[in-house]
Amino acid sequence: MRRAQRLRQVVNAVNLSTPLGLALASAGTRRTSGLTRAPGGLIVAGGYRLPLPAAHAFTVGDVVLFRGEPAELLERPRLLRHEGRHALQYALFLGPVMIPLYLVCAGVSKAVCGDYASYNPFERLAGLDDGGYTRRAPRWRT
Template structure:
């Protein structure tokens, strides 16, 4: 672990973002272990939200998968580590509502929560396994959303 990675680990602990991640991991009944470069893993996460292969809160990367999932995806770890730096730069928990706003904006503009999400773009869309979708009209986005709702009625 480099000196700056150690600073990030300490700051993300003090700013409560990593501790919030631990709380989310406990609620999701995840198993915790050390990862590289001052990161930690929470594997076997059982909650259905958020819908993602992995997500980061502070210095903790959470996934429903087992630890081997990370070993097989080194670029994903780099992507998630960049998110841990975003928590560091935004002084922790303000990252969560800002991320939700950025994902909402991206969803409105492209139909995808990542394509125009500044946090995902800065973390590297490709490294995170995302496809970049073009900006489209709001009408097209709403039409796609309503079509998806019609094809998946409630209760099924």
């Protein structure tokens, strides 16, 4: 693991975003899937079953909560890289404070173009294509 990834892990532990991610994993995943280490110092929690958020995968701190089995995500390096960029965003944007910022940006994106990602700067900086998103035009252009 690179030094920058280790630093991200430390910052996300101190800002409490990774502990929050582990708490969500404990509350929202099937115990059979468990936690799996992923490249870049990420932790994959498979079997996420709570209804919110509706995304197939989402990140809190260094924890990627995934609706499928962890091995399934490990076979999707682009999506894993996308989620790793979100982990870095938690380190840069004051940990759990990123959650309300993200929600506001998702709401603006939904109003502008009809989806939560196209005009959400967090998703755009994480790589829309890597996250499996298609960029949509603003509603006033269609």
